Amino acid sequence: MPRKSITPDTDLEQMSILDADGALDTDLEPDIAAETLLELHHTMLLARRFDERLLNLQRQGRIGTFPPCKGHEAAHLGAAAHLRPTDWMVPSFRELAALLWRGASLEQMLVFNNGFNEGGALPPDARTLPMAVPVGSQMLHAVGLAWAAQYRRTDEVVMTFFGDGATSEGDFHEAMNFAAVYQVPLVFVCQNNHWAISIPLHKQTRTPTLAQKALAYGMPGMQVDGNDLLSVYVAAGEAMARARGGGGPTLIECVTYRLIMHTTADDPTKYRSEEEVKAWLARDPLPRFQNYLKNKGVLADADLSAIEADIENRIQAAVTRAEARMAQPHDPLLMFEHLHAERPAELERQRRELADELDVAAKGATDG
Amino acid sequence: MAKRTMVQALNLALRQEMAKDDRVIVMGEDVGLDGGVFRVTDGLVAQFGEQRVLDTPLAESAIAGMAIGMAIYGLRPVCEIQFSGFAYHSFHQLENHAARMRWRTQGGLHVPMVLRAPYGAGVRALEHHSESREAYWAHTPGLKMVIPSGPRNARALLVSAIRDPDPVIFYEAKALYRAFREEVPDEEETLPIGQARVAREGRDVTLITYGAMLPPTLEAAERLHAEEGIEAEVIDLLTISPLDDQTLADSLAKTGRAAVVHEAQRSFGVGAEVVARLMERAFYSLEAPIARITGFDTIVPYFSREKHYLPHADRIAGRVKDMIKAV
Ligand SMILES: Cc1ncc(C[n+]2csc(CCOP(=O)(O)OP(=O)(O)O)c2C)c(N)n1
Numbered sequence: 001m002p003r004k005s006i007t008p009d010t011d012l013e014q015m016s017i018l019d020a021d022g023a024l025d026t027d028l029e030p031d032i033a034a035e036t037l038l039e040l041h042h043t044m045l046l047a048r049r050f051d052e053r054l055l056n057l058q059r060q061g062r063i064g065t066f067p068p069c070k071g072h073e074a075a076h077l078g079a080a081a082h083l084r085p086t087d088w089m090v091p092s093f094r095e096l097a098a099l100l101w102r103g104a105s106l107e108q109m110l111v112f113n114n115g116f117n118e119g120g121a122l123p124p125d126a127r128t129l130p131m132a133v134p135v136g137s138q139m140l141h142a143v144g145l146a147w148a149a150q151y152r153r154t155d156e157v158v159m160t161f162f163g164d165g166a167t168s169e170g171d172f173h174e175a176m177n178f179a180a181v182y183q184v185p186l187v188f189v190c191q192n193n194h195w196a197i198s199i200p201l202h203k204q205t206r207t208p209t210l211a212q213k214a215l216a217y218g219m220p221g222m223q224v225d226g227n228d229l230l231s232v233y234v235a236a237g238e239a240m241a242r243a244r245g246g247g248g249p250t251l252i253e254c255v256t257y258r259l260i261m262h263t264t265a266d267d268p269t270k271y272r273s274e275e276e277v278k279a280w281l282a283r284d285p286l287p288r289f290q291n292y293l294k295n296k297g298v299l300a301d302a303d304l305s306a307i308e309a310d311i312e313n314r315i316q317a318a319v320t321r322a323e324a325r326m327a328q329p330h331d332p333l334l335m336f337e338h339l340h341a342e343r344p345a346e347l348e349r350q351r352r353e354l355a356d357e358l359d360v361a362a363k364g365a366t367d368g
Numbered sequence: 369m370a371k372r373t374m375v376q377a378l379n380l381a382l383r384q385e386m387a388k389d390d391r392v393i394v395m396g397e398d399v400g401l402d403g404g405v406f407r408v409t410d411g412l413v414a415q416f417g418e419q420r421v422l423d424t425p426l427a428e429s430a431i432a433g434m435a436i437g438m439a440i441y442g443l444r445p446v447c448e449i450q451f452s453g454f455a456y457h458s459f460h461q462l463e464n465h466a467a468r469m470r471w472r473t474q475g476g477l478h479v480p481m482v483l484r485a486p487y488g489a490g491v492r493a494l495e496h497h498s499e500s501r502e503a504y505w506a507h508t509p510g511l512k513m514v515i516p517s518g519p520r521n522a523r524a525l526l527v528s529a530i531r532d533p534d535p536v537i538f539y540e541a542k543a544l545y546r547a548f549r550e551e552v553p554d555e556e557e558t559l560p561i562g563q564a565r566v567a568r569e570g571r572d573v574t575l576i577t578y579g580a581m582l583p584p585t586l587e588a589a590e591r592l593h594a595e596e597g598i599e600a601e602v603i604d605l606l607t608i609s610p611l612d613d614q615t616l617a618d619s620l621a622k623t624g625r626a627a628v629v630h631e632a633q634r635s636f637g638v639g640a641e642v643v644a645r646l647m648e649r650a651f652y653s654l655e656a657p658i659a660r661i662t663g664f665d666t667i668v669p670y671f672s673r674e675k676h677y678l679p680h681a682d683r684i685a686g687r688v689k690d691m692i693k694a695v
Pocket residue numbers: 094133134135136162163164165166167193195196197258262397426428450454
């Protein structure tokens with residue numbers, strides 16, 4: 001029995017198409033219709049401006065804690081761009097542009113972020129799962145959805161998102177393994193932003209890439225420049241085609257950076273340097289994509305100011321609507337809704353208990 | 369003595385135990401440079417180094433499971449789970465191993481570990497950051513479950529938990545982390561695990577509570593005194609399991625009436641256990657049914673409705689008045 005090295009039989013690749021200096025690899029450049037490029041740009045810019053607005057509102061105490069996504073827009077939008085309405089998206093909590101691309105309502109997000117359960121309501125035919133706070137937990141749901149889609153003999157594909165930190169959770173490994181064992185139509189998209197709150201990537205994993213974890217499970221893995229929308233788009237397109245064609249799951253690692261705090265409760269100056277952030281600001285995915293569009297003649301400066309104005313109006317209108325809605329009296333008894341399809345008797349008793357308390361308080365207020 | 373918040377008091381307990389005993393290892397997500405998201409471990413890595421303060425990868429099952437091994441070896445790991453809502457990943461390791469190792473090996477191995485986690489509502493947080501699920505742990509044979517109510521007892525109980533030979537789950541009310549300061553002596557102080565404390569003396573009714581519900585319960589007691597001349601005795605459990613039912617029964621013998629106040633949902637919880645113990649141990653002292661004034665059997669609603677979910681002084685005082693008038 002000789003001793004020899006084993007070559008894994010799955011692919012592991014790295015890709016960058018449009019670099020931070022604007023240099024373009026024209027051989028790899030995807031052929032995307034101008035109209036689609038503009039839609040992608042519009043969503044990316046909307047996500048950036050809405051994220052900024054949310055941060056402003058949070059700082060004024062008008063919404064609660066939330067995880068901003070500045071810097072991640074290309075990493076998740078480039079992937080979600082391939083989703084058909086019949087496909088499923090299983091997010092974590094830092095995929096604002098992808099959610100907007102899938103039609104999420106600004107107003108609903110504002111209401112949600114201000115601590116109203118009403119903001120969690122989904123449109124009836126939604127195929128985007130709600131945000132998952134417990135890190136990594138959602139990936140297994142994606143495996144289940146994909147298995148079911150295959151069982152029903154559809155051509156639907158599932159795409160799930162998670163961070164670099166999430167790859168340490170057992171759920172990640174279990175999901176990767178199950179997905180590969182069952183060869184389900186699933187694309188795993190990791191937004192490697194180098195940090196899990198204060199833990200840098202090198203303390204999270206010993207491997208130089210996250211993409212290589214795919215090999216252990218027997219699926220292809222690719223590491224792409226996550227601040228280059230084109231790279232992500234190409235990698236995800238291939239993975240989606242493979243999944244749709246019965247070729248099983250893929251892991252895509254999008255190398256990106258969180259240009260902002262982890263959540264509005266976090267102080268990143270405790271654990272990372274200003275220089276590091278500056279270096280990554282120079283690789284911001286938004287101006288990179290905008291310059292590409294300008295060089296291509298798809299976007300003119302004049303168009304850009306019109307788009308900015310349009311986005312500003314849309315956000316302002318949503319804030320106005322959401323705040324008007326939240327200023328209306330909101331029934332505390334809503335907390336008893338939607339816990340079960342049918343409310344058990346004890347819960348109904350508790351609901352009445354609170355209703356009575358509120359009645360007494362209201363009566364006290366009028367009498368007083 | 370210095371005035372300290374609960375965060376500072378817990379930090380003091382960790383710092384002193386680490387200085388005194390090199391078996392004490394702090395581990396968890398972001399406990400190093402960041403000092404924990406609530407800053408309970410602030411400065412520890414600078415003082416004791418990365419061998420003593422482990423910034424772990426993001427995996428709560430691994431944190432608990434690894435701590436079990438360290439504890440079996442003879443170390444005293446103190447795990448921080450960033451929010452108690454993420455401690456369910458650890459539950460598997462605690463239920464299946466930490467809680468059973470002594471029993472399984474007939475006293476041969478034991479697991480002196482602490483699992484700390486912030487719990488409870490009232491801080492405008494996202495989903496999974498507001499729950500109060502102490503009953504899961506208290507329901508597990510082999511575990512101890514401690515919930516302090518202020519800086520001074522938090523510090524003393526954490527020291528006791530670290531020195532305890534068995535696994536202790538230590539829930540810290542995030543609503544109390546910076547709510548007020550208390551004199552906390554620099555000198556070592558411990559409190560026995562398994563002992564409740566009378567936080568306010570009274571003869572008419574016993575109010576049993578713990579953690580973040582202590583302040584509104586005390587406020588309700590003051591109101592009952594001022595408005596109705598009702599003297600409520602308030603008992604602060606401090607340890608949920610093992611439950612100090614003797615202190616409860618003694619109080620009930622005096623007052624004849626009791627209510628349990630907790631923010632956790634009502635059914636199958638700590639309140640139910642307290643009621644059962646009092647039925648078993650103090651039935652003949654009872655002059656009225658024991659009330660449960662608790663969170664509802666729902667998920668804690670997002671923060672715009674949180675105040676209606678949590679028991680507050682008005683609700684507590686109102687229910688106690690009704691209870692006393694009914695008889
Ligand atoms: C199971 C679980 N543990 C801990 C947390 C607290 N927490 C929220 S986000 C986060 C870091 C996540 O890092 P990563 O996966 O890299 O995603 P990123 O935040 O960088 O987008 C932690 C520890 C959580 N939400 N869920």
